[in-house]
Amino acid sequence: MSAKILAIDTSTEMCSVALMMGNTVYTRSAIAPRDHTKKILPMVDEVLKEAGVSLQELDALAYGRGPGSxxxxxxxxxxxxxLALGADLPMIGISTLAAMAQNAYRHTGSTHVAAAIDARMSEVYWAQYQRQDDGNWQVVGQExxxxxxxxxxxxxxxxITWTQVGTGWAAYSDDFDQLNITCESSTILYPEAQDMVFLAKFALEQGHTVAVEESSPVYLRDTVTWKKLPGRA
Known part of the structure; x- marks a missing residue:
């Protein structure tokens, strides 16, 4: 399947866009913790122009669903x-933690990754991922x-030796030094859209897309808050 997928992510300090056209990926990224709204759409325009396509020609639009800021x-x-509504595209939400696992594989070949994003309040967004034979990732336990x-x-x-990714390792190094698992450090701190677009290809092939109105974030910390209260409509 020659997928044409656009992915965007602003879930952390990194702001990034990637466009997959078959086996070619066009990317833009920048560390811009306060300028996401200024940078993301120009990045989208740049990759579309570089690839010579319009939004309407794409198969899907992927986004970083969280967790993160x-x-x-x-x-x-x-x-x-x-963007998806204007171009009538299905959407694919991609875990930021899974994207960092793919980032680790892309840079170091790691197949077992422990992701920790600093969630503030002395907590981290956490997950362990194991790479499957088909190149997709399986979460070990849960996010x-x-x-x-x-x-x-x-x-x-x-x-197993787990590769560390994310900002949480440095933020809480004293606690993480006590972990009873074998870990190796990496320089990967943030998820990137070029890894999300790779994961989105698997989702698209399996038909795991949603309509615009059904797309939703994953905050993890807010799970209880978003539940309807008894007696409320």
Whole structure:
């Protein structure tokens, strides 16, 4: 399948866009923690022009669904929804944690990745990922928001060396130094759209897309808050 997919992400300090055209990926990215709204649409225009296509010619639009900065995730999904609605494209939400696992594989060949994004309030967004034979990623356990100190009590050494990705490792290094699993460091701090577009290809091939009105963020920390209260419509 020769996929044509645009991916955007503003969920962390990194602002990035990627366009997959078959086996070619066009990318733009920048560390811009306060300028996402200024940079993301010009980046989209640049990759579309470089590839010589319009939004209407694409198969799907992928976006970083979180977890990450509440504001950043909302900005990304809002812009993605606007673009997808105007071009009548299905949408694909991609985990920022899974995207960092793919980033680690792209840079180092790592097949076992432990992702931790600093979630503030002495917590991290956490997940462990294992690469599958087809190149996709399987989460080990589940994505969660957790205090690093709790991970030191719950994780057992499995004999696997896990590659560290994300901002959480440095933010809570004292706690993470106590982890009972074998880890190796990396320089990967943020998710990037060029890894999201790779993961989106698997989702598209399996028919895992949603309509614009059904696309939604994943905050993890806000799971309870978003539930309807008893007696409310």
């Amino acid at each position: 509440f504001t950043g995730v909302r900005i990304g999904i809002g812009i993605a929804q606007g 969660c928001v957790v205090a690093p100190s709790a991970l030191t009590q719950s994780l057992a050494n499995d004999g």
